[in-house]
Amino acid sequence: MIRALVLVLSAYAAVIVQEFLPGMPFFAGAHVLLLPVIVCYAVIRLPFPAALAFALYAGLLGDLSMLQVDGERVEIGLGWSMLYYVLLVGVLRLLPSIAPEPRWETHCLASGAATLFLLTGQYLMVCLRRESFFLSGAVFAQIIGPALAALLLAPLLYHFFGLFPDRGFRRRAHRVAR
Amino acid sequence: MKPLHIVLFVAAVVLAIVFLAFSPARMRAWQGRFFDVSTPAMQAGAAINDRISKLNKGLKSLDELEAENAALAAQNNELRASAQLLKDLADENRRLRDTLGYRERSAFDLVPAQIISRDASSWWSSAKINQGFAEKIDSSQPVLTADGLVGRTTTVAKDISMVMLLTDETCQVAARIEETNDQGILSGQRTAGDGMPVLVINFLKRNADIKPGMKVVTTGVSGGVFPAGIPLGTVREFRARELDGQAIIEPAADLSRLEDVFVVRGTK
Secondary structure: HHHHHHHHHHHHHHHHHHOOOOHHHHOOOOOOOOHHEEEEEHHHHOHHHHHOOOOHHHHHHHHHHOOOOEEEEEEOOOHHHHHHHHHHHHHHHOOOOOOOOOHHHHHHHHHHHHHHHHHHHHHHHHHHHHOOOOOOOOHHHHHHHHHHHHHHHHHHHHHHOOOOOOHHHHHHHHHHOO | HHHHHHHHHHHHHHHHHHHHOOOOOHHHHHHHHHHHHHHHHHHHHHHHHHHHHHHHHHHHHHHHHHOOOOOOOOOHHHHHHHHHHHHHHHHHHHHHHHHHHOOOOOOOOEEEEEEEEHHHHHOOOOEEEOOOOOHOOOOOEEEEOOOEEEEEEEOOOOOOOOEOHHHHHHHOOEEEOOOOEEEEEEEEOOOOOOOOOEEEEEEEEOOOOOEEEEEEEEOOOOOOOOOOEEEEEEEEEEEEEEOOOEEEEEEOOOOOOOOOOOOOOEEE
């Protein structure tokens, strides 16, 4: 329970902190995204209903912080990140062969992949709305940079969140698994 | 797989789709509320960020002084630290005097504001400023510095506003080359990379006589967002394309190092 609370607070803090982190010069100034790493941890460690609720909450925070409403024009509307994270819960939890048990390696790979697909999806949506599509080194760097950063950060965050007890949730998660 | 889990999963998907069906006005209202709730956290983040950057700046200057005064460095650490602090204060004082002077000279009704953060997203170019509707700021108001145009406001909360920067591909401005009077549409680029951001003007005449170094200003379309005559930048390059001409522009305001800006509420 304490860990779930820490995750809720961390997701909010991540949304604020990632705005102040400097861009990565080797990746065309791309920013580190902390939120997908935290969501992946919650998805593989929390019981299914709590993971779904967390995905909705984190998606809402992510959308609200990045939403660009210019008059009547919205390129990526409120709700897309929520939908994406809910589908992530579905992929990682409803298909147990992908993540049979919570391990740091699973979290690490899931974080990298989730960030990669999130940014790729965002870019495709932006291209669709602007009715033009191009790929350049800068575009690849803006997608791959944050994904690599997520891969590197995931083990640190996995062990950091492991410092907080989650006994109540773990018992319930085991009961659900049985 | 439990049927309850499938029901919960479907319910979560439906809830996300409900949010997707929100109108832009409702999305802006939700974002405004989020900014209101997050204002203390964002201001605290901005203050910490400011301190860290000031500390970095101070340490760099100290390194330079050490190189010049190697023999005296060990004896004069305390004095140099004090001198550095005074220098920082003097720089800040001069900068604030300059901006205040611009505010008084300007024909516009300006609200001074500071950039508190830059958007972490890769596909848009925006920033947040520490003024909102408490200072009668509205959406779609021009934001500029003493050097030139910076962008325009989008979502406005009580004490925080989001500014879409000129470097964003969707922030389009009617622009005019001052010397030749050629007109076109200025916008940013989708991914500018980590170098100095550049702007482009499209739809110029193919055979226009545009040379590097020429000044670019806003045209001031009637009913538009931006008043006429605000500096946008200088021409770096002009190329004739199949149907039109395109100019690459260096922004007048340093958009990569923005600190103090003004929001234009109207004319005086």
